[in-house]
Amino acid sequence: QVQLVESGGGLVQAGGSLRLSCAASGRTFSTYRVGWFRQAPNKEREFVAAISSSGGRTSYADSVKGRFTISRDNAKNMVYLQMDSLKPEDTAVYSCAAALGTLVMITDRGYDYWGQGTQVTVSS
Numbered sequence: 001q002v003q004l005v006e007s008g009g010g011l012v013q014a015g016g017s018l019r020l021s022c023a024a025s026g027r028t029f030s031t032y033r034v035g036w037f038r039q040a041p042n043k044e045r046e047f048v049a050a051i052s053s054s055g056g057r058t059s060y061a062d063s064v065k066g067r068f069t070i071s072r073d074n075a076k077n078m079v080y081l082q083m084d085s086l087k088p089e090d091t092a093v094y095s096c097a098a099a100l101g102t103l104v105m106i107t108d109r110g111y112d113y114w115g116q117g118t119q120v121t122v123s124s
Contacts, residue, residue, distance in 0.1 A: 002026040002113050004096050009118030012086055020081040020118060022096035030054070030074040033101050035111055036081045038092035038120075048094070049081060050104045059104045064090075086122045093117040 008020040022034065035050035049070040050059045058070050069082040079096060095118075097111035105111065 002029065002032060002098050004098060004113055004115035006094065006096055006115045006118040009094060009120045011121045011123065014086060014088055014122055014124050016086050016122070017082070017084045018086065018120060020083065020094055020096075020120070022079040022081075022115060024077045024079070024098060026077070029077045029098075031100055031102075032098040032113075033103060033105055033110070034070075034072065034079045034096060034098045035105060035108075036070060036079075036094060036096055037108055038090075038094045039117075040092040043092075045095075045108060047106045047108070050106055051079065052104050053102045057104050059106055061106075083120070086120075088122045088124045090120060091122050092120060094120050 003025040005023045036048040037045050039045040051070045055072045067085045072079040097114045099112045
């Protein structure tokens with residue numbers, strides 16, 4: 001089992017940057033795939049980015065491709081989401097999720113463990 005805690009959210013102007021962090025418990029984090037999802041008010045949760053257990057493969061939603069970068073440091077049990085060129089439509093609660101397995105998954109059904117989320121607000 002793994003527990004996830006996100007941090008790094010906040011208020012930023014359009015065009016700015018934020019780096020979200022996802023800290024995981026557990027000694028076998030390197031065997032878990034991880035994804036970032038977001039949910040805006042009155043909208044369904046949507047996929048943002050995902051990374052394989054080794055970090056060798058990544059996947060991004062079209063809406064963030066070229067602006068966001070997902071990475072991980074298995075030695076530190078950490079996953080990061082670097083968000084650049086932020087837009088007001090990126091405003092949402094961002095959550096990281098994890099599941100045992102090596103492959104990248106872009107649907108929330110592919111994850112078993114979820115963090116509480118961190119709020120990201122982008123002002124215009």
